[in-house]
Amino acid sequence: MMKKATLTVSFESEKMDALTYHMAKKDTDLQTELEDTVQKLYEKHVPQxxxxxxDDKLSRESAAKLKRPVRPVATGGSDNRLT
Known part of the structure; x- marks a missing residue:
């Protein structure tokens, strides 16, 4: 899984309130819009x-995590002796 970075942006609080109010009226999410914008900036500025x-590195890391063997879980000493 890819690690996420956190971005901090300063913006006037009254403008932010107006933005979130009007986005909510249009069923639009600010977080999603910001993520889309950052993705577009990435695609614009980072060479193909x-x-x-x-992308290849991340897909290989994901595949490696899926191929790891699953260890059996110890059940804590259940005793199967007949008495």
Whole structure:
């Protein structure tokens, strides 16, 4: 799984209130809009070859995590002796 980074942006609080109010009226989520915008900036500024390298690296890491063997869980000493 890819680690997430957190961005901090300063914006006038009254403008923020107006923005979230009007976005809510249109059933639009600010977080989703910001993520889409950052993705577009990434695609615009990061060269295609670099994006392909990163995508390949992330897919290999995901595949490696899926292939890890699952260890059996110890059940804590249940005793099957007959008495």
């Amino acid at each position: 070859a670099t994006r392909e390298y990163i």
